[in-house]
Amino acid sequence: MSYLTHAGRAEAFVLDHERTSWHDETLWYVRQKRDRAVYAVPEFQKLRELASQIKNHTLSRLDYYLAQFEAAALANGVQVHWAADAAEHNDLVLRIIRQHGATRVVKSKSMLTEECHLNPHLLAHGLEVIDTDLGERIIQLRAEPPSHLVLPAIHLKKEDVGETFHRHLGTAPGLTDPQQLTEAARQHLRAKFLAGEVALTGVNFAIAETGSVVVCTNEGNADLGVSLAPVHIASMGIEKLLPRLQDLGVFTRLLARSATGQPVTTYTAHYTKPAPGRELHVIIVDNGRTQQLGRPDFRASLKCIRCGACMNTCPVYRRSGGHSYDFTVPGPIGSILSPNIDLKKHSTLPFASTLCGSCTDVCPVKIDIHTQLYKWRQLVAEANHLPTAKKLGLKFMGRLLASPGAFKLSGQLARRGLRLLPHALSHHRGANAWAIARELPEPPRQSFRDWYAQQPSPTA
Amino acid sequence: MSPTRARILAAARASQPAETALPPLPDFGGDASLARFSEVLASIGGTVARLPSLAALAGTVAELFPAARLIASPLLATAHPIDQQTPTEVLADVDLAVLPGAFGVAENGAVWLPEASMLHRALPTVTQHLALVLDHRQLVATMHQAYARLPNGPGGYGLFIAGPSKTADIEQSLVIGAHGARSLVVLLY
Numbered sequence: 001m002s003y004l005t006h007a008g009r010a011e012a013f014v015l016d017h018e019r020t021s022w023h024d025e026t027l028w029y030v031r032q033k034r035d036r037a038v039y040a041v042p043e044f045q046k047l048r049e050l051a052s053q054i055k056n057h058t059l060s061r062l063d064y065y066l067a068q069f070e071a072a073a074l075a076n077g078v079q080v081h082w083a084a085d086a087a088e089h090n091d092l093v094l095r096i097i098r099q100h101g102a103t104r105v106v107k108s109k110s111m112l113t114e115e116c117h118l119n120p121h122l123l124a125h126g127l128e129v130i131d132t133d134l135g136e137r138i139i140q141l142r143a144e145p146p147s148h149l150v151l152p153a154i155h156l157k158k159e160d161v162g163e164t165f166h167r168h169l170g171t172a173p174g175l176t177d178p179q180q181l182t183e184a185a186r187q188h189l190r191a192k193f194l195a196g197e198v199a200l201t202g203v204n205f206a207i208a209e210t211g212s213v214v215v216c217t218n219e220g221n222a223d224l225g226v227s228l229a230p231v232h233i234a235s236m237g238i239e240k241l242l243p244r245l246q247d248l249g250v251f252t253r254l255l256a257r258s259a260t261g262q263p264v265t266t267y268t269a270h271y272t273k274p275a276p277g278r279e280l281h282v283i284i285v286d287n288g289r290t291q292q293l294g295r296p297d298f299r300a301s302l303k304c305i306r307c308g309a310c311m312n313t314c315p316v317y318r319r320s321g322g323h324s325y326d327f328t329v330p331g332p333i334g335s336i337l338s339p340n341i342d343l344k345k346h347s348t349l350p351f352a353s354t355l356c357g358s359c360t361d362v363c364p365v366k367i368d369i370h371t372q373l374y375k376w377r378q379l380v381a382e383a384n385h386l387p388t389a390k391k392l393g394l395k396f397m398g399r400l401l402a403s404p405g406a407f408k409l410s411g412q413l414a415r416r417g418l419r420l421l422p423h424a425l426s427h428h429r430g431a432n433a434w435a436i437a438r439e440l441p442e443p444p445r446q447s448f449r450d451w452y453a454q455q456p457s458p459t460a
Numbered sequence: 461m462s463p464t465r466a467r468i469l470a471a472a473r474a475s476q477p478a479e480t481a482l483p484p485l486p487d488f489g490g491d492a493s494l495a496r497f498s499e500v501l502a503s504i505g506g507t508v509a510r511l512p513s514l515a516a517l518a519g520t521v522a523e524l525f526p527a528a529r530l531i532a533s534p535l536l537a538t539a540h541p542i543d544q545q546t547p548t549e550v551l552a553d554v555d556l557a558v559l560p561g562a563f564g565v566a567e568n569g570a571v572w573l574p575e576a577s578m579l580h581r582a583l584p585t586v587t588q589h590l591a592l593v594l595d596h597r598q599l600v601a602t603m604h605q606a607y608a609r610l611p612n613g614p615g616g617y618g619l620f621i622a623g624p625s626k627t628a629d630i631e632q633s634l635v636i637g638a639h640g641a642r643s644l645v646v647l648l649y
Contacts, residue, residue, distance in 0.1 A: 220625040
């Protein structure tokens with residue numbers, strides 16, 4: 001079975017030059033907002049180090065903290081479930097909904113349920129599932145996956161949203177004002193909130209000592225959905241744990257500043273006990289995480305708090321769009337999580353990077369993202385998932401760069417060849433992918449080696 | 461106990477690395493001033509209004525929200541009675557909730573709202589407008605100090621609320637009033 005490459009999938013996105021530039025600039029603007037928020041906190045780098053240490057420690061005692069969390073949650077009257085994979089998770093959710101004879105489900109943003117493809121499962125069983133985060137609702141109406149961790153509809157323009165709302169919510173044709181479009185969504189979704197029978201949420205943090213789950217939103221959709229519906233189901237990956245309530249002091253200071261440049265999310269909700277007469281279910285999901293935990297080079301990826309800072313800063317993500325990654329989590333972090341799930345399918349993602357290291361620099365929990373990208377490349381090559389041209393090219397370059405004589409000769413040939421070859425050949429799309437949207441530089445007359453040899457020797 | 465539970469715990473035990481230390485958490489100090497709190501809250505779309513005293517609450521609320529018909533509050537005698545049993549249809553019509561906040565956080569403009577202050581868990585988000593009443597001496601600098609104020613945990617349900625509900629999901633244009641409260645004022649006494 002063959003898969004489209006990252007570059008292949010990005011082709012459609014980069015076709016619209018204006019939109020690509022807008023996407024690039026908008027995400028860079030978010031990165032700049034992040035910088036302003038970060039520089040305003042003198043101890044920010046210490047917070048990153050603390051967060052990294054807390055997450056490292058938690059992962060090193062994960063079995064202990066999972067059991068501690070479960071015991072505390074059970075004592076709080078929470079019903080705790082365990083799911084090894086997506087199918088088990090989806091079945092659990094469906095079973096709980098069915099136990100209540102419910103059909104109307106309101107859902108706040110959860111990358112885990114995206115990962116498990118929960119919505120199609122519930123829809124196939126005749127349930128109404130409404131994504132209530134504005135961006136999520138927009139893409140749900142358009143039947144698209146999210147293209148960013150915290151800005152799921154960042155690939156769309158207001159004209160696209162206006163057209164979608166006109167078709168599905170009956171707004172006036174040509175309406176593009178974000179304020180009015182948001183108001184239309186508020187009215188539409190309020191009816192859904194009020195009628196909701198089961199509320200689904202993700203989990204930003206789970207506190208082992210108190211058994212609480214913490215959900216952070218700006219819109220208030222998680223809290224509105226949960227507090228009105230009789231049943232709340234919160235889905236969490238096993239890596240969401242923090243040992244102590246106090247640890248939230250570190251993570252709530254990092255999350256929103258890194259994500260959008262806000263000092264904190266508007267709502268930071270702590271769910272510890274169900275309201276009287278209501279139910280709170282927590283589903284703890286593995287789905288490949290213990291396997292990743294067992295990979296020493298890659299386990300640090302489990303420290304991720306899903307802020308999206310790495311994608312906002314990534315020169316490749318900003319210019320290729322989230323859909324080009326074809327994985328629940330796009331961008332640099334997705335490119336180190338996805339090979340663990342399916343190395344062959346996602347084999348081009350570790351190469352969708354310049355290895356500039358900007359992702360690592362902004363990561364609030366200090367994941368060595370670009371180092372892991374490099375290491376996944378080695379595994380992709382070892383598993384023989386490189387395209388033939390790339391494999392042969394890299395082998396050839398490896399030999400060439402290892403031999404000074406061959407390097408010298410090839411340099412001479414290339415400088416002469418590039419001057420003599422017609423442009424159509426040196427920039428041929430098939431032969432030189434690098435030159436598809438770029439001009440090669442003017443070849444120099446002389447190599448550095450030749451120039452150096454001509455210099456007078458320094459006087460001793 | 462489910463077989464999946466045992467499998468996940470065993471897999472975690474088998475895969476996790478040698479134990480590393482859990483770091484102690486420093487306090488970092490910081491600015492807990494009212495000026496800082498007000499400035500940050502304004503920057504995230506909220507406002508601060510001063511009450512001459514708690515006794516002046518009713519008058520100030522009437523002045524700030526002349527159009528509010530259905531008001532919910534444990535602090536106002538004339539407020540509509542709301543509790544955890546109040547039906548959704550009534551909650552849906554709440555124009556204004558006036559709720560006592562426990563303390564504020566100067567670095568981000570957040571106010572801690574414990575469950576006991578909410579009347580109904582949905583009230584802080586279902587109300588069209590939200591006013592949080594806060595003692596001006598109850599301010600901390602950072603989230604570290606905020607969580608230190610909760611030695612017995614966060615309660616059954618508890619919220620930090622920082623400003624009004626907002627979204628920037630359409631072209632990164634900031635819109636106040638997504639699903640929760642359209643406006644947030646902190647009334648300080």
